[in-house]
């Protein structure tokens with residue numbers, strides 16, 4: 001059986017109150033709205049980044065296609081120029097000149113086909129470039145929102161950390177000189193009972209589990225020596241007897 005001065009048992013309730021507030025602040029630290037917002041923005045940015053990677057790959061493929069289409073056109077164009085030169089020079093037999101003329105006709109048709117291909121590829125390239133530009137500005141918007149949410153989170157954390165530091169100082173002062181066995185029991189019970197290790201007995205009610213104890217038990221608790229540390233029959237927490245309310 002643990003014993004500790006009744007005064008220490010009552011001070012333990014102050015320590016418990018500080019510990020409860022610290023636990024509430026720790027909970028608020030973990031559940032800041034800014035944290036959810038940051039996580040949501042990270043997912044959105046990852047989506048946009050995946051699209052940007054796909055878009056850049058498509059663009060580099062299209063740029064290669066444009067280069068190739070351009071080279072194809074250039075090849076036909078220079079061959080036509082050479083043919084035209086030979087026609088202009090007027091050398092060769094009539095049959096040669098006729099062959100060159102018909103090749104020129106074919107080359108002209110081929111050139112216009114290839115130019116159409118090149119134009120079509122360039123149009124696709126331009127469309128992809130504007131898609132990428134849109135993705136880039138979407139990413140910039142998300143990054144700005146992220147910076148805002150991070151600043152909001154950091155500001156909120158700074159306030160909470162300041163509160164925690166102040167609570168910590170109070171707690172050290174309140175716990176200073178408290179019966180060591182009582183504190184040890186309190187810490188163990190607090191760990192087992194969701195952060196609440198000690199509670200007041202108010203009337204017949206344990207403020208830890210909020211249950212009414214039966215009158216016989218309450219009478220026995222009230223009669224027990226003051227330094228005896230009593231545990232709640234229902235929840236096992238340290239049950240601290242408060243001064244009797246003044247009668248009159």
Ligand SMILES: [Zn+2]
Nearest residue numbers: 206209232235
């Ligand atoms: Zn209880």
